[in-house]
Amino acid sequence: MIEAHEFIDSARKFGYSYYAGVPCPFLDPFINYVTECHNLTYISSANEGDAVALAAGTYLGGQPAMAIMQNSGLGNAINPLTSLTHTFRIPVLLIITLRGDPELKDEPQHELMGRITGSLLESMKIPWEYFPTASDQILPTLTRASQHIQKSNRPYGLIMRKDSLAPYEKKGSKTQGRTLHLKHQTSSYYLQTGALYSRTEALAYLLPQTTPQNNTVLIATTGYTGRELFALEDRPNQLYMVGSMGCASSLGLGLSLVRPDLKVIVIDGDGAALMRMGNFATIGMYGGSNLIHILLDNEVHDSTGAQATISSNFSFAQVASACGYPLVLEGNQLTLIDELLAPSAGKGPRFAQLKIRSGTLEDLPRPRLSPPETKQRLMAYLQL
Incomplete structure (x- = not known):
């Protein structure tokens, strides 16, 4: 012992x-x-x-x-x-x-x-x-x-094994995480009638605002999201998740905690977020203002045949607000990304649920670099 x-x-x-x-x-x-x-x-x-x-x-x-x-x-x-x-x-x-x-x-x-x-x-x-x-x-x-x-x-x-550690009674611990915000800014005025944007259009709108020069990292969830991001532009500040469905937000939280100098943007999907939705509460408790969580919601598991998810009967935005994200946006207009990324967006993690249409590009490529090479390139970008 x-x-x-x-x-x-x-x-x-x-x-x-x-x-x-x-x-x-x-x-x-x-x-x-x-x-x-x-x-x-x-x-x-x-x-x-x-x-x-x-x-x-x-x-x-x-x-x-x-x-x-x-x-x-x-x-x-x-x-x-x-x-x-x-x-x-x-x-x-x-x-x-x-x-x-x-x-x-x-x-x-x-x-x-x-x-x-x-x-x-x-x-x-x-x-x-x-x-x-x-x-x-x-x-x-x-x-x-x-x-x-x-x-x-x-x-x-x-x-x-049992009894490997001697008992240790807590004498008084530090405050972990943040106090839950009692007031949340939830905006849904980005919802308008008309055709929905595609995933590629949403990513293309995001890319100019997240260049390697502005200390930003993009973590793209598994499936078509990472592949479309790669097809648009392959940059050293991007990580394309493969497998580990639902883990993009946890990985992004970990990176954001140890690198407060970075703006960490997690690009999530509705199927992936549903799979590990408990991490919304973890982010709400521990996440800082350098963590931005964007959920592209097309109401289907697109990369496996477009089987329906349950997000048509569900509000991720309300969940994020209840879990402690101080700024929560929802809608189908790309301009909500501007407010989400604004420097004046306030303290704590930020969230946006952006409704998009399903479908992807023809002949969608896969990243040229292997996962370890992509990881190594990102760490080199971070000067590690």
Whole structure:
């Protein structure tokens, strides 16, 4: 058994000051210590996959982060671990608690995951070892994790057994995130009759205002959005998500937190946003004014055959407002982008739901660079 501060203080020497995750009783001392320290940050994610994507975003900004979770939620993280961090070669240090440990009695819902946690990581090509339980094991463990991360640029796992950490009672923590805004500016006057704009027209309107010269990064959700953005203009300040559906906003949040000097623009889709809508609340709590969330809503899953989503019966704008975005816009006019990007838009993250029509370009190309090359180019643009 070790003290939480022993591991966390040692991890700080390896660059770790950001933690994102979902609690577990085994992690209670860990989270209590991090939230109490003013030079450490803990982001309470809506689910474990969002925590992985957020940690990937902080890495893109030059700040490694740990994603911490109970193994019962590891399933929520499989998609970003296999199609985001593995595909783009983004390292994340994972701490996963071992509920359902075969050597201990636990609740029945943990029994199967307890038996397969290690093999599940191995199936995802993620090497792992047990979390250290003695002080002299901490530095060697972190060194092995660091060596793997530097060599492969892929995740490394630490599986934490019960009673690995000594109890640590919270003595008084810092305020995390922002106080929920009681008043929101929600504008829907951009709604007019007539034909809807296409996705390409919306992206083309956005591009001149988001050049590499004005310290802006664009994160495009998976599917046609990234491909159309690439077809219009391929620039070093753009990242085209592949797979990891719904994770663009979490990744953008992570990048925006560690790089307040940047304007981070997430271009989302209605199907993707519905899949991980819990991150709206996380952004509302932790996001800053440098995070801009644009949702292109065509009411279909366009890249898989235009199957309908449920967004025709649903208001993302109202959800964003309720989750704490201070500025929320909705409509079908491209000019709402101007207000969204205005320097005077105020504090906190901004959101716009822009209704567009479905369909895409003929012979739509795919990005020429591989995902790791696109990531590396973005980090070079960020001078990392």
